[in-house]
Amino acid sequence: MKTFKIEHRNSDGFEIIDLYGELDAHTASQLEESLKNLISDQKSNIIVNFRELDYIASAGLGVFMAYIEDVRTIGGDIKLSNMNDKVYNVFDLLGFPTLYDIFDDEKQAINKFLSES
Amino acid sequence: MDNTATYHKAIKAATSKLTDIRKFVAKHAREHGFNEKQISDIQLAVDEACTNIIKHAYQFDQTKNITIELEFDGDQLSITLTDRGAGFDPNRYQRPDLKKQIEKKKRGGMGIFLIKNLMDDVHYSTNNDENVLRMSKIRS
Numbered sequence: 001m002k003t004f005k006i007e008h009r010n011s012d013g014f015e016i017i018d019l020y021g022e023l024d025a026h027t028a029s030q031l032e033e034s035l036k037n038l039i040s041d042q043k044s045n046i047i048v049n050f051r052e053l054d055y056i057a058s059a060g061l062g063v064f065m066a067y068i069e070d071v072r073t074i075g076g077d078i079k080l081s082n083m084n085d086k087v088y089n090v091f092d093l094l095g096f097p098t099l100y101d102i103f104d105d106e107k108q109a110i111n112k113f114l115s116e117s
Numbered sequence: 118m119d120n121t122a123t124y125h126k127a128i129k130a131a132t133s134k135l136t137d138i139r140k141f142v143a144k145h146a147r148e149h150g151f152n153e154k155q156i157s158d159i160q161l162a163v164d165e166a167c168t169n170i171i172k173h174a175y176q177f178d179q180t181k182n183i184t185i186e187l188e189f190d191g192d193q194l195s196i197t198l199t200d201r202g203a204g205f206d207p208n209r210y211q212r213p214d215l216k217k218q219i220e221k222k223k224r225g226g227m228g229i230f231l232i233k234n235l236m237d238d239v240h241y242s243t244n245n246d247e248n249v250l251r252m253s254k255i256r257s
Contacts, residue, residue, distance in 0.1 A: 022139075025168040026132035055139075055157075057164045058231055062224035069219060086157050093234055094227055095215045 002054065006034050014110055015043045020052040023060035031060065035067045035078075044076020047109045051082035056090050064100065077101065077116075079109040122149070122189045130171045130181040130200070138167055138185065142196070149189045151256050158235040159194065159254055165228035166198050166250055174202025174248060192256040197249060204243040 004021035015038055023031065038046055048064075050056075064078060071078050079101040083091065091102065103109045126141050128134045139160045146156045167183055175181040186197040213226045233239050236252040243249070 022136065024132070024135045024164060025171070026135055055160075057135075057161060057168065058227035059168060061227065065215070065219050065224050066222055069222060086154075090161065090231070093231060094213065099215055099219065 002052065004030065006030055008034060008038075011106075012110060013045070014113060015046045016106065017046065017048045018052065019048060019050055022055040023053060024055070024057040025059035028059040028063050031063045032066070035063065035071075039067060039070050039074070042074060044071050044074045045113050046071060046076065046078045047106055047113075048078060048080050049082050049106050050080065050084070050087055053087055054084070056087045058090070058094070061091065061094060061096065064096075068100070077113070079103065079112060081106045081109045120189075120191055124187045126185045127182050128167075128185065129179055130167075130175045130177075130183050130202075131179045132168065132171055135164055135167060139164055141185070142187065145187050145189070146194060149194065149256070151194065151254070155254060155257060159196070162232045162235040162252060162254075163196060163198070165231050166252070169205070169228050170198065170200045170202060170248075173205055174200045176202075178202075193253055194256070195251060195253040197251045199250075200248050201246055202248065204248045206241065208241070 002021040004023060004027035007018040009016045009018070017034055019031070068078055081103045082105060083102065088102070091097065096102065101109065101112055103112070124145050128138060142163050143156050143160050146159050151159065170183050171177060181202060184199045188195045212230050218224065232252065237254050239252045241250050
């Protein structure tokens with residue numbers, strides 16, 4: 001099992017957050033901090049890549065619920081990509097796919113941003 | 118392997134203990150032949166239930182404890198979580214309206230929905246200051 005970790009990179013002008021390990025009520029505050037920092041810097045084209053995330057609980061999903069409106073208000077979006085089946089299942093059970101863009105691959109998320117601009 | 122078995126664990130009511138709780142549940146469910154999808158469901162249900170106890174029943178008071186009991190009987194796993202904090206009634210919770218919650222920047226209410234969805238049976242009771250959440254899953 002990997003320890004929870006967040007890495008931040010910039011790709012073609014998009015802010016990419018890479019998540020590692022397990023996102024639960026203990027680790028969710030770290031993700032919250034990362035999103036808050038991006039929003040306060042007016043960086044609003046955000047992609048969260050879940051490729052290395054093994055597990056998510058609802059506290060993790062709650063972070064995306066809390067900040068999506070702020071990001072959309074400043075003209076951006078939080079798009080999600082590369083979830084494994086187990087993680088996607090939690091988003092799906094709670095109805096996220098109708099309100100969030102969720103892609104198999106990060107590149108598709110970038111293309112969606114480009115098509116919207 | 119014996120068809121029936123019971124395991125107990127008492128843990129400090131702290132979110133830092135959620136990883137240990139998930140490991141404890143997964144280890145025994147795996148030993149008793151539950152498949153990986155079912156193990157994931159059980160781990161998430163127990164995580165959500167413990168998170169609710171830590172946040173709502175104990176309001177992050179780490180001096181408190183949660184006890185977990187796993188009972189395997191034939192194809193059934195019954196999990197009992199006991200706390201002595203503020204009670205709540207999971208029957209009050211409906212499926213969260215995600216759109217409304219996002220508009221109001223409100224989170225929460227998702228844990229109970231997930232627990233009910235992931236487990237085959239969920240029962241909650243309060244007696245003598247003790248809150249008992251009992252949930253079960255049938256091995257497939």
